[in-house]
Amino acid sequence: MTEGITFYAIFFAAIFTNNILLTNYLGMCSFLAVSREVKTSVGLGMAVIFVMAVTSALNWLAYRYILVPLDLVYLRYIIFIVIIAAFVQLIEMIIERVSDSLYASLGIFLPLITVNCAILGVSLFMIIRDYHFLSSFFYGLGSGIGWALAIVAMAGIRQKMTRSRVPKGLAGAGITLIIAGIMALAFMGFSGMIKIS
Amino acid sequence: MPVQALLIGIGAICGVSTFLAILMVIADATIANYGDVKIKINEDKEVEVTGGKPLLSSLMEQRIFIPSACGGRGSCGLCKVKVTSDAGEYLPTELPWITDEEKKDNIRLACQLKLKKDISIRIPEELFNVKEYLAEVVSLKDLTYDIKQVTLKLINPDDISFKAGQYIQFKVPEYEMTAEPVYRAYSMASHPSRKNEVELEVRLVSNGICTTYIFEHLKAGDSVTINGPYGDFFLRDTDSDIIFIAGGSGMAPIKSILNDMADRGVERNIVYFFGARSVRDLFLLEEMKELEKKLHNFTFVPALSEPQLGENWKGETGLITEVLDRHLKSGENVEAYLCGSPGMIDATKEVLIKRGVPEGLIYYDKFG
Ligand SMILES: Cc1cc2nc3c(=O)[nH]c(=O)nc-3n(C[C@H](O)[C@H](O)[C@H](O)COP(=O)(O)OP(=O)(O)OC[C@H]3O[C@@H](n4cnc5c(N)ncnc54)[C@H](O)[C@@H]3O)c2cc1C
Ligand code: FES
Numbered sequence: 001m002t003e004g005i006t007f008y009a010i011f012f013a014a015i016f017t018n019n020i021l022l023t024n025y026l027g028m029c030s031f032l033a034v035s036r037e038v039k040t041s042v043g044l045g046m047a048v049i050f051v052m053a054v055t056s057a058l059n060w061l062a063y064r065y066i067l068v069p070l071d072l073v074y075l076r077y078i079i080f081i082v083i084i085a086a087f088v089q090l091i092e093m094i095i096e097r098v099s100d101s102l103y104a105s106l107g108i109f110l111p112l113i114t115v116n117c118a119i120l121g122v123s124l125f126m127i128i129r130d131y132h133f134l135s136s137f138f139y140g141l142g143s144g145i146g147w148a149l150a151i152v153a154m155a156g157i158r159q160k161m162t163r164s165r166v167p168k169g170l171a172g173a174g175i176t177l178i179i180a181g182i183m184a185l186a187f188m189g190f191s192g193m194i195k196i197s
Numbered sequence: 198m199p200v201q202a203l204l205i206g207i208g209a210i211c212g213v214s215t216f217l218a219i220l221m222v223i224a225d226a227t228i229a230n231y232g233d234v235k236i237k238i239n240e241d242k243e244v245e246v247t248g249g250k251p252l253l254s255s256l257m258e259q260r261i262f263i264p265s266a267c268g269g270r271g272s273c274g275l276c277k278v279k280v281t282s283d284a285g286e287y288l289p290t291e292l293p294w295i296t297d298e299e300k301k302d303n304i305r306l307a308c309q310l311k312l313k314k315d316i317s318i319r320i321p322e323e324l325f326n327v328k329e330y331l332a333e334v335v336s337l338k339d340l341t342y343d344i345k346q347v348t349l350k351l352i353n354p355d356d357i358s359f360k361a362g363q364y365i366q367f368k369v370p371e372y373e374m375t376a377e378p379v380y381r382a383y384s385m386a387s388h389p390s391r392k393n394e395v396e397l398e399v400r401l402v403s404n405g406i407c408t409t410y411i412f413e414h415l416k417a418g419d420s421v422t423i424n425g426p427y428g429d430f431f432l433r434d435t436d437s438d439i440i441f442i443a444g445g446s447g448m449a450p451i452k453s454i455l456n457d458m459a460d461r462g463v464e465r466n467i468v469y470f471f472g473a474r475s476v477r478d479l480f481l482l483e484e485m486k487e488l489e490k491k492l493h494n495f496t497f498v499p500a501l502s503e504p505q506l507g508e509n510w511k512g513e514t515g516l517i518t519e520v521l522d523r524h525l526k527s528g529e530n531v532e533a534y535l536c537g538s539p540g541m542i543d544a545t546k547e548v549l550i551k552r553g554v555p556e557g558l559i560y561y562d563k564f565g
Binding site (some may be wrong): 078086089097 | 205207217220229285290
C-alpha cells in the first residue's frame, strides 16, 4: 500500500488521471459497439459503474479471505471471472423481477458487461496496487464513473458526427478509435495531478 | 508439496464454482421463476401458461395468433393488445409505437410485454379465426427478376377463409441466417374463393432473412408453416369510386381484391396506379388486361419512374405521386387503397389528401 493515498484520492484519480478506458485502453469492445447514441451509452455506463463497484468489493473479499489464506493467489483470474459472471447473472434476474423499465434501460446491457475486460482489469489492478477494502471499492466506483464518462463523451461526439462526412475508409470503428486516441491525449492533461500507483 | 498445492487449487475452484452454481440454481428457481400465470381473454376464455415469457409467444403456444410482421422483435408495432388489468409501466421499446390515445386505453405490444402475473386482455374476436396451417409449396415462379410468385397448397387444415387483401405470416425455420424461427407477413394474392390455395408475391430484399430463404432455399414440394389471416386491408362495402395504388409486391393484395370484385360482379369505378422503375419491374400485365375486360369500369395505369431508352415505353412516366397528381382531379366520392413501401404510402397519401380524399377513407398496408 503506497503511503498517504486516501480512498477519495484514488476515487478521483480513477475517474480522471487514471481513467481505465483512456489510459489503459480497457473495455474497448463495448466502448466501440455501444457508443452510437448518448441514451444507450448512459444505460451501459450506469450498468458498468454499478457492476465495477460491487465486483471489486466482492473480489477483494474473495482474494483476501479465500485466495491469500489458501496460497492460491495465482488462481485469481479464474475466480474473479467466475464471480463477476455469477454476480452479473444474478443482478440481471433481480432487475428483471423488480422493474420492467429498469430492465429495459439497464438490464439488457448486463450480459455485455460480463465479458468487459475493464471490469476484470479493475479487480486485478486493485490487487497489484495492494488497496484496502474501502480503497478497492472506491477505485471500482471511480473507474466505473470514468468509463461511463468516456463512453458518454464518445457517444456525444459520434451523434454529432452522423451529420459530418467521414472518409469512407475511416467510417465506423476507424474514426472512433482515432477520436478515442485524441480523447486519451486530452485526459493526459490530468496526469501528474494525483498519483495512485 | 506440489501435489497438495494442486489439490487445494482444484478444491478451491470447485468449491467456489459449486457455491456459485448452487446460488444460480436457487436464483433460477426463486427469482426467475414466475410460476404459471393465467391469461384471461375477452372476459370469458382463460388459459394458463408458464410465466416469464412474452405475451405474444405465450398466446402463440395456446394457438392464439396476434398479428405480428417482425416476429416479436418490436420493430413492426402490429402486435397491439388491449390490457384490462395492471401490467406495469410501458417499456422504452414499446413507446415508439404507442400513441397518447392508445396509452389511455392501455394498449401494449404483446411481443414486449413479459408475463409476470395474471393478466386480462381484450382482442378482436376474429383473431380466434386465425389458425396455423401446414402447407406444401406447389410452385415458385419468377414474375420479375426480383419478385417471385409462391403458390402453396394447404394440407392441415386444408382450407382458409379470408377477405381479399388480408395477409398471412410465413414461418422461416432456422437456417444459416437465423438461429431461431422468424415470422414475416405476406399478403395473399389468391382469390378468397380458392380456399385450398394461398398465393404470395414476394420481392427479394437483399440480405433479408425471409426473402433469402424463399429465393434460395425453398423448392417445390417443400413443407412450410403459415398462420393467418390477418389485417384490415380489405375492400369497404360502399359505392364510392376506388383508387388503388401499389408498387412492387404491393400488387399482391390488390390483385386479390380485383379478382374478388370481378367474381362478385361489383360495379364501381376503379383506377389502379402501379408504380415501377422500368419495364423489367412490371408484371401481371396480361392479367390486368383481362380484369379490365371483366370488371365494369376498371383502368390499370402502370407508371415508370425511370424507363430505359431501349424499352420503348409508351405509358405514363414519372414518380407515382406525379402521375397520381396529374390523373386525380378531385377526391370527392373517392376511397383509396395503398400498398407498398412506407415511403411510397406516405408520399401518395399526401397527394390524396391534397386532392380532398378524407384521411379516414385512405386504407393502406405498409410493407416495412
Ligand atoms: C402487412 C404486411 C404485408 C406484407 N406483404 C408483403 C408481400 O405481399 N410481399 C412482400 O414481398 N413483402 C411483404 N411484406 C414485407 C415482408 O413482411 C418482409 O418485411 C420483407 O419481405 C423482408 O423480410 P426479410 O426477412 O427478407 O428481411 P429482414 O431480414 O426482415 O430485413 C433485412 C433488411 O431489409 C430491411 N427491409 C425490411 N423489409 C423491407 C422492405 N419491404 N423493403 C426494403 N427493405 C426492407 C430491413 O430494415 C433490414 O435492414 C409485408 C409486410 C407487412 C407488414
Ligand atoms: S411483433 Fe412486431 S412489434 Fe411486436
